[in-house]
Every structure is written in C-alpha cells, then in structure tokens.
Amino acid sequence: MKGELKWGLMILFFVLIAYILPYTLLTNVTKWYGSFFVWIILAVIVIGINYFITKDWGKEK
Amino acid sequence: MSTTLVWSAIVIYVAVAILIAFLSRSGKQNNMNSYFLGDRKMNGFVSALSYSATTYSAFMLVGLAGLTYNGGVGALGFELIYLMGVSLVAFFGPRFWKVGKKFGYVTPSEMLGDRYDSKTVAILVAVSNCIFLIPYSAVQLSGVGYLLQGVTNNAISFSTGVILATALAIFFTYIAGIRSVAWTDSLQALFMIITSTIVVLVLIKGLGGFSGFFGTLETKYPQYLTVPGNGFFSFLNFLGLSLPWFFFSLSNPQVSQRLYMPSSLKSMRHMLMGFLIFGLIYTIVAIIWGYSALIMFPNLENADMATPLVLQSDLIPPILGAIVMVGIMAAAISTIDSILLTLSSLFARDVYGNVKKNTSDSAQLKVGKFIIPVIAALAFIFSLMEVNLIAVLSVSSSAGLLVVVPAIIGAFFWKRGTAAGVISSVVVSGFIVIILELMQIKPLGLASGLWGILISTILFISVSLLTKAPEEKAKGFLSV
Numbered sequence: 001m002k003g004e005l006k007w008g009l010m011i012l013f014f015v016l017i018a019y020i021l022p023y024t025l026l027t028n029v030t031k032w033y034g035s036f037f038v039w040i041i042l043a044v045i046v047i048g049i050n051y052f053i054t055k056d057w058g059k060e061k
Numbered sequence: 062m063s064t065t066l067v068w069s070a071i072v073i074y075v076a077v078a079i080l081i082a083f084l085s086r087s088g089k090q091n092n093m094n095s096y097f098l099g100d101r102k103m104n105g106f107v108s109a110l111s112y113s114a115t116t117y118s119a120f121m122l123v124g125l126a127g128l129t130y131n132g133g134v135g136a137l138g139f140e141l142i143y144l145m146g147v148s149l150v151a152f153f154g155p156r157f158w159k160v161g162k163k164f165g166y167v168t169p170s171e172m173l174g175d176r177y178d179s180k181t182v183a184i185l186v187a188v189s190n191c192i193f194l195i196p197y198s199a200v201q202l203s204g205v206g207y208l209l210q211g212v213t214n215n216a217i218s219f220s221t222g223v224i225l226a227t228a229l230a231i232f233f234t235y236i237a238g239i240r241s242v243a244w245t246d247s248l249q250a251l252f253m254i255i256t257s258t259i260v261v262l263v264l265i266k267g268l269g270g271f272s273g274f275f276g277t278l279e280t281k282y283p284q285y286l287t288v289p290g291n292g293f294f295s296f297l298n299f300l301g302l303s304l305p306w307f308f309f310s311l312s313n314p315q316v317s318q319r320l321y322m323p324s325s326l327k328s329m330r331h332m333l334m335g336f337l338i339f340g341l342i343y344t345i346v347a348i349i350w351g352y353s354a355l356i357m358f359p360n361l362e363n364a365d366m367a368t369p370l371v372l373q374s375d376l377i378p379p380i381l382g383a384i385v386m387v388g389i390m391a392a393a394i395s396t397i398d399s400i401l402l403t404l405s406s407l408f409a410r411d412v413y414g415n416v417k418k419n420t421s422d423s424a425q426l427k428v429g430k431f432i433i434p435v436i437a438a439l440a441f442i443f444s445l446m447e448v449n450l451i452a453v454l455s456v457s458s459s460a461g462l463l464v465v466v467p468a469i470i471g472a473f474f475w476k477r478g479t480a481a482g483v484i485s486s487v488v489v490s491g492f493i494v495i496i497l498e499l500m501q502i503k504p505l506g507l508a509s510g511l512w513g514i515l516i517s518t519i520l521f522i523s524v525s526l527l528t529k530a531p532e533e534k535a536k537g538f539l540s541v
Contacts, residue, residue: 008152011421012398014145015145018141018142019299022134022135023284023288023296023299029287030287032278032286034134035134035286035287039137040341042145044341047334047341049495050334050337051334053148053151053152054200057330058325058330
C-alpha cells in the first residue's frame with residue numbers, strides 16, 4: 001500500500017480545514033456560497049482522494 | 062395523510078421486500094460464514110447500497126433535518142465530516158478484509174480477541190457493543206412508531222408501528238441471513254435516494270427555485286447559513302458531535318463487519334465509492350429538507366415534527382408523501398435488521414463461542430439464529446418503556462462504541478498493544494461515557510465522546526506499555 005501516509009495526511013488536512021474555515025473566515029458569510037458550499041466542496045475533494053487511493057485495488061495480488 | 066393511502070403504501074413495500082428477500086436466497090446458509098457474511102462473496106453494487114442503508118437510518122430525514130431546523134448549516138458540516146471519516150475504510154478496509162480471509166474471522170470482536178490473544182477481549186467488546194446498540198435499535202423502532210402515528214394523526218397507533226417494524230426486521234434477517242438483509246437494504250436505499258431527491262426538487266421548485274430558496278434563507282434566516290449561527294453549533298458542541306461519528310465506520314460493528322464481506326478488493330472499492338457518493342447526495346437532500354421545513358413551518362416547538370409536517374404539506378402530492386413516509390420506515394428497518402444480525406453473530410461467536418468450550422460452527426449458528434428474535438424482543442420492549450437509561454444509552458451509542466477505536470487502530474499499526482490495554486480502555490472509558498451521559502455533565506465543556514476517546518487512547522497506550530504484547534500475532538497483522 002504505497003503512498004498511504006501521503007494520502008492520509010492529505011485527508012487529515014482537508015478534515016482540519018472543514019473544522020477551521022467555517023468557524024473562522026466564514027462565520028459572517030450568510031450566503032449559500034459560505035459554509036454550505038465550502039463543506040460540500042471539501043467533501044467532494046475527500047471523495048476524490050478516496051478515488052485515487054482505491055484506484056488500483058484488486059489489481060495487485 | 063389518509064390512513065388508507067399509508068396502509069396501501071406499506072402493503073406494497075412489504076410485498077416487494079419479501080419477494081426480494083426470497084429471491085436473494087442462494088447457497089445453503091448452513092454455516093456462520095455463509096449466514097452472517099454471505100460467504101464473503103458480496104458484489105460491489107449490493108455492498109454499497111446495503112452499507113448506505115445500514116448507515117443511514119430514519120435519523121437522516123427526521124433527526125438530521127431536525128438538526129438543520131434547529132441549528133442550521135452546522136448539521137451539514139457534522140454529517141459531511143462523518144462522511145469524510147468513512148475514508149478510514151480506504152485504509153482499514155483492505156486490512157480487515159485480508160486478515161478476515163486469512164484467519165476466518167466472522168466478527169470484528171473475534172478479530173480483536175485473536176489479535177490481542179485474549180478471549181476476554183472478544184467477549185468484552187461484543188458485550189459492550191450490545192449494551193450500546195440494543196438501545197440504539199430500540200430508539201429506531203420507536204421512531205417508526207412516532208412517524209406513523211404523526212402522519213396519520215393517530216389512526217395508526219404508536220405500538221402498531223413498533224410491532225410492524227420489529228416483525229419486518231426479524232423477518233428480513235431470518236429469510237437468508239445477510240443476503241436477505243443486504244438485498245432488502247439495497248431496495249430501500251435505491252428507493253429512498255430517488256424519492257427523497259424528488260421531494261427535495263419539488264420543495265425547492267415550490268419555494269422559489271434555487272435562488273428563491275436561498276434568497277429566503279439569506280434574508281430571513283441568515284444565521285442558519287453560518288456556524289455557530291444561533292449558538293446551537295458552538296465549536297465544542299460541534300466537535301463533540303462530529304468526532305465520535307468520524308470513526309463510525311470503525312467503531313460500529315454493523316458496518317465494520319461489512320469489511321469482511323466483499324468478494325474482492327475491487328468490490329470493496331465499489332462499496333466505498335458508491336457509499337460516499339450516495340452519502341453526499343443523501344446528506345444534501347436531508348439538509349435542504351430541514352431548511353424547507355424551516356421556511357414553511359417556522360416556530361415549531363419540536364423539530365422532530367418538521368418531517369411529518371413537510372410530508373403532509375400542500376407542496377408534496379399525497380402519494381409522494383406516503384411513498385417517502387414508507388421509505389423512512391424502511392430506512393429504520395434496514396438499519397435495525399443489520400444491527401440485529403451483527404449482534405447475534407457477536408453473541409454466538411464471541412460470547413457463546415468463548416464461554417462454552419469447543420463449540421462447533423453449526424452450534425454457533427443455531428445459537429445465532431435463536432438469539433435474533435431475543436435481541437429484537439429486547440429492543441421492542443425497550444422501545445415501549447420510557448426508561449431514561451435506554452434513551453441515554455442510545456444517545457451515547459456513538460460515544461460508547463468509540464472507546465474501542467484505539468484498540469482497532471492499534472491492531473494494525475502498533476505492535477505493542479496488549480489485551481490488558483484493550484480491556485482497561487474499553488471498560489473504564491465505556492463506564493465514564495455512560496456516567497457523563499447519565500449525569501448530563503460536560504467537564505471542561507467537552508462532550509462524553511471526546512472524554513471517551515481521550516481516556517481510552519491514554520489507557521490503551523499506557524497499560525499496553527506496562528504489559529507484554531503478543532508478538533507473533535502483531536507481526537501477522539502489521540505486515541498485512
């Protein structure tokens with residue numbers, strides 16, 4: 001399982017962003033493109049990372 | 062909503078589900094592996110849908126919508142952080158799967174018992190899972206009761222709803238074990254994602270389209286688009302709520318057991334990716350649902366009433382309302398039957414199999430099948446009793462199950478972990494979580510789950526360092 005640490009740290013980074021951004025920069029952005037949009041985008045990014053982590057599953061023995 | 066309409070929808074759902082359950086029967090289901098794990102031959106598509114149905118209970122369209130109604134966008138953040146946590150499957154999934162195949166594990170607690178070379182570990186983890194998950198199932202059952210009672214204005218009584226849900230959960234479990242559970246789950250998940258998405262599109266259209274919908278929120282309820290917003294989602298509350306759920310995919314045996322089942326790693330990949338996409342869509346649907354309730358019915362005293370009211374509103378055609386209502390009922394059942402099956406496997410494999418010496422596989426299966434209705438009956442009785450402890454255990458289930466997480470992570474990543482470390486961390490922090498929840502206190506402002514994970518991690522590490530680790534097993538697990 002190559003590169004696991006790298007992927008793990010990347011996910012951790014985006015999870016931290018998901019905790020930090022809405023409670024700092026976005027606390028006064030009362031628009032749909034505030035926390036609502038940012039959380040969804042972060043989730044999409046993390047799903048994308050999962051796509052890459054699992055890309056070769058089943059190809060190795 | 063008319064009672065005839067509701068009953069018709071229920072009858073159609075039950076008929077289709079029973080048909081699917083019978084069609085799902087394949088193989089002989091005469092051993093533990095087959096009955097509880099589908100012979101480790103589940104395909105990716107069914108695994109993904111069933112994983113989704115098991116994870117997402119009636120909570121989504123009732124509880125999460127209610128949470129949005131009460132506190133706004135923080136509910137979205139909470140649920141999406143949970144979803145990000147399912148990435149743990151990308152790291153632990155193949156490990157569970159490989160050791161499961163290699164050593165023939167049927168349950169996660171069996172795996173921990175073997176890894177830490179201690180029957181006590183297996184028994185304790187199994188028992189603690191039961192302590193938290195039976196009350197959790199009970200609350201799901203009463204959820205069905207309240208929902209049916211609510212949308213039919215008491216024409217269908219609370220107890221009728223609960224009895225119906227219990228009977229169906231037992232039935233789906235019995236027909237073919239995990240196979241009938243997985244296939245009926247899949248039916249429910251597909252049905253739910255399609256119908257609830259339609260409802261939400263109808264709601265958005267009825268409330269002025271995307272710009273009208275968000276325009277109303279931005280002008281009338283601006284604090285519902287930020288955190289901490291109206292104060293409901295203070296940072297510590299948010300952390301206390303989301304962190305236990307981040308580890309849900311490892312801590313809850315009804316989903317972690319699923320990691321043994323896919324036919325190949327490719328199937329597991331489909332399970333994971335399918336679930337993540339399903340979860341993202343369903344989460345957004347539930348949040349918009351809650352916002353719609355806020356726009357249409359502000360000032361409700363009980364946010365749990367938001368969903369029944371939305372379903373009965375003028376915007377939703379009654380047939381669609383009835384269909385989604387049955388979908389919510391099915392969502393509760395699809396969660397309960399999976400929990401039922403998992404807990405009975407834990408009891409048969411880890412409690413019965415370890416307490417009684419030299420039990421055969423077929424004897425364990427017999428016990429497992431016998432215990433299914435017993436656990437269902439317990440959940441049923443709990444759901445009818447208004448006992449404080451049951452509600453407390455259910456609320457603390459995510460926090461209570463969380464205390465096993467250090468032992469699970471340690472199993473694959475830390476060779477010094479020991480049985481004594483696991484036992485002390487699970488027992489001590491499990492009790493602490495229950496006490497904090499019972500007394501309703503948050504020392505230093507931190508919720509029970511945070512204390513649970515903190516104390517269990519410290520205990521697991523420190524007690525392990527003071528005791529001798531099982532080296533051989535550790536090697537086998539760390540090199541997977």
